[in-house]
Amino acid sequence: MRWVVFLRAVNVGKANRCQPALIAKQLAKFGVLNIGAVGTFVVREDVRESALRAAIARKLPFKCEIMICPARDVIRLASKDSFSRQPSGPKIVRFVSVLAKRLRTLPPLPLTLPSDNDWLVKIIAIQDRFVLGLYRRQMRAITYLGKIEKQFGVPVTTRNWNTIEKVAKILSQD
Numbered sequence: 146m147r148w149v150v151f152l153r154a155v156n157v158g159k160a161n162r163c164q165p166a167l168i169a170k171q172l173a174k175f176g177v178l179n180i181g182a183v184g185t186f187v188v189r190e191d192v193r194e195s196a197l198r199a200a201i202a203r204k205l206p207f208k209c210e211i212m213i214c215p216a217r218d219v220i221r222l223a224s225k226d227s228f229s230r231q232p233s234g235p236k237i238v239r240f241v242s243v244l245a246k247r248l249r250t251l252p253p254l255p256l257t258l259p260s261d262n263d264w265l266v267k268i269i270a271i272q273d274r275f276v277l278g279l280y281r282r283q284m285r286a287i288t289y290l291g292k293i294e295k296q297f298g299v300p301v302t303t304r305n306w307n308t309i310e311k312v313a314k315i316l317s318q319d
Contacts, residue, residue, distance in 0.1 A: 146191055147216035147319070149312055150177075150201065151243045152184030153209050153302035161207050168204045175200065178315065185308060187216070187315050210300040212243045216316050218273055223313030227270050227277050228306070235282070239306035240290075242276040245299045256296070258289040265289045276301065 155161045169179035169186060175197060176189030188197060194213050201211055228239050251271055257264035266289040268278040276293060280286040294301045 146194075147316065148188040148192070148194065148197060149214045149216055149219045149316075150184075150186040150188060150197070151212040151214070151302045151304065152201075152205075153212065153245075153300055155184040155205075155209060161209060163205055163207075168201070171204055172200055180308065180312060180315070184302070185304060185312065187312055189319055210245055210302065212245055212274070212300075212302055214243065214274060218275075219309065220313050220316055222272060222275050223309055225272075227272075228279075231267075231269060231279055238280050238282060240278055240280060240303050241306060241309050242278070242290075242293050242301040242303040244274040244276060244297065244301050247274050248297055248299070252296070258292060266293070268293070277306075 155163055165179045165184060169177045175192050178187045198211055198213060256268040258266045265283060265286040266280045268276055270277040290303055
């Protein structure tokens with residue numbers, strides 16, 4: 146099975162430093178491709194998830210959450226037009242947060258932080274382990290993106306929607 150790997154909290158400031166391109170090279174036998182968004186990889190070869198997780202963990206000089214999703218789930222996510230009815234523009238960023246595991250119960254949506262009238266982060270959908278949302282390009286928005294994890298009670302890692310589209314494009318070319 147092909148996979149998409151998302152590492153949580155790597156190369157943030159001076160903490161948890163690694164070289165994703167080197168990790169991809171070291172794991173070439175699995176067909177690992179570094180996407181360029183820090184800690185995002187496409188795995189092209191058929192490998193068991195447990196073997197892949199162990200191999201990646203051995204290459205990291207620190208412990209971190211490793212979210213591994215079947216490639217088909219990412220392709221399915223990207224094929225939907227989830228943001229069609231949402232505001233857009235240079236001051237609004239579309240994002241996907243990947244959950245370490247599926248939520249048992251889904252919260253009512255949309256979920257806006259800090260408030261409905263003055264949102265900086267808006268969660269519009271949850272599909273399997275993917276939380277889709279928007280955030281405004283303001284420094285305070287980073288604080289509220291961090292609250293997604295606390296809100297759901299499971300580790301998450303966030304990527305720009307453009308990264309998800311890039312991953313899906315690579316997977317569709319295989």
